Amino acid sequence: MTDLQQWPCPTCGHDTDFEQPTCIDGHTEDGGDCPEWACVDCGTAVVVGDAHRPTAVAWGRAA
Numbered sequence: 001m002t003d004l005q006q007w008p009c010p011t012c013g014h015d016t017d018f019e020q021p022t023c024i025d026g027h028t029e030d031g032g033d034c035p036e037w038a039c040v041d042c043g044t045a046v047v048v049g050d051a052h053r054p055t056a057v058a059w060g061r062a063a
Contacts, residue, residue, distance in 0.1 A: 011044040
């Protein structure tokens with residue numbers, strides 16, 4: 001575990017410490033920061049920063 005940051009936890013309903021678990025998804029392989037953080041009280045996970053979003057794909061139907 002690395003740093004602790006304090007943010008409002010949506011599950012706990014108050015400001016609490018969040019820690020950054022060891023990244024297993026490869027976010028830090030290029031030297032970047034892992035966007036995943038976990039509440040130390042309840043374990044709720046949050047993503048902070050630039051997260052990759054899935055792209056919507058339009059499907060067509062043949063008649």
